[in-house]
Amino acid sequence: MSQIKLRKPSFILISSLLLVAAFSAISLISYYVANSSLNQHIKTNTLPLTSDTIYSEVQRDLLQPVLVSSLMAQDTFVHDWIEGGELSPGQMQRYLTSIQTRYNAFTAFFVSEQTTNYYHSSGIIKQVSESDPADQWYFTSRQTQAGFDINLDQDTADSSTTTLFVNHKVKDARGQFLGIIGVGLASQKIRELIEVYQSRYGRQVYFINRQGQVTLQGSQFSGADDIHKIAGLRDISPLILTTPGGSYSYSNGNQQYLIKTRFIPELDWYLIVEHIQHSESQITATLWINLSISLAVILIVLLLQHFTLGGYQRRLEFLANTDPLTGAASRHAFESTYVQILSFADRHQNPVSTILVDIDHFKVFNDTHGHLLGDKALTQVAAILADNLRKSDTICRWGGDEFFIVLPNCNQENARLVAEKMRLQIEESLLLVDDLRLAVTASFGIAEYIGQSRPLSCLIAPIRLCTGQNPDPAIR
Structure with a gap:
């Protein structure tokens, strides 16, 4: 793991230098090229494309009233109501109100050729007259050859508001002119759309x-x-x-x-x-903005590298130090921990006990019941062992069916009590595995580390065994 730790800073340093060099080169090159190519590119590509896009949005946003007015002019209700003599003005008022609400129009109107009444969503406003300059739009629209026309004028219902009106002719089946119907879009709404276009592009x-x-x-x-x-x-x-x-x-x-x-x-x-x-000053300002953004991107990338490599490093350390099946420490990782525990015990003259756990006849168990069930038994045994340990204790998977436990600051007698408790729990908990009577048991070997102050022959105290098959009477 030390090699990974040494390479990580070097990798991040090299990456940062490459990113700084790349972003700086791109920004500087862009700066020098922009003075000669930016305006030409805008004139031949960007500006026409922007104009086409805005034109399309104008068609969508500003010309919706044209479609609505056309539908109103062809509406059978409008024709039936006019040809019926316009007997119920309230019906037309409700119709115009529904159009205004449904299509979010600023206003909706109908001017009758027969009665010259100006119908509005608020009722009959007036009767149009050629002598009134405010009504000239009606007589002008009536003379046009097209089916509709558009004009910007003051709203008859609200003289303080300028409105974009779509005036659509209403004709019967014989082509006889019946009046003009349409909707209006407040100029303020159109100006808001222009503000959106300017801000967006x-x-x-x-x-x-x-x-x-x-x-x-x-x-x-x-x-x-x-x-x-x-x-x-x-x-x-x-x-x-x-x-x-x-x-x-x-x-x-x-x-x-x-x-x-x-x-x-x-x-x-x-x-x-x-x-x-x-101008050149604006391009220079853009250069500094680009460099600032580049610096921010570099910092973000370096942070991502740091956390990503750190995550992979922690994952590798976990895989190297932990047994993936049981979650116990691996034998390789356990060795350095064991040396530190013994060194600490020598310095403070504390007892250290060890327990070697072996699952009884585990090879026969695997051959009989299969490795999947064997792995499950191993996992459950490891969980029982870990549940009975302190935070300072260490458990390691020593072999295929063996576990090695180190108990700092614990003498042999206390270790024996812990081992006996583990043995009984294994015997009771693994009597049935997946509804099969398996009676899994384990044997325990216990030893106490005396310390380096004693002769070598006394470093390891006598080992006492407790087994699920043939338990030591002294343990019982």
């Missing part, structure tokens, strides 16, 4: 309309409300607003920007994903 995300006006942006947006007012960006704005999408770069002061644009036809907006090119 580390880019500035905002939307512009066909005129270049910024329609929606996050709280960290630092540009103007129109791309024509942003230095550098105004120069490429005609190209942005006339193509369905592309990758561009521009300068504003000392800062370089990379942008990726994509037109969203359902919203009639452009999605803009903007990346600020990193």
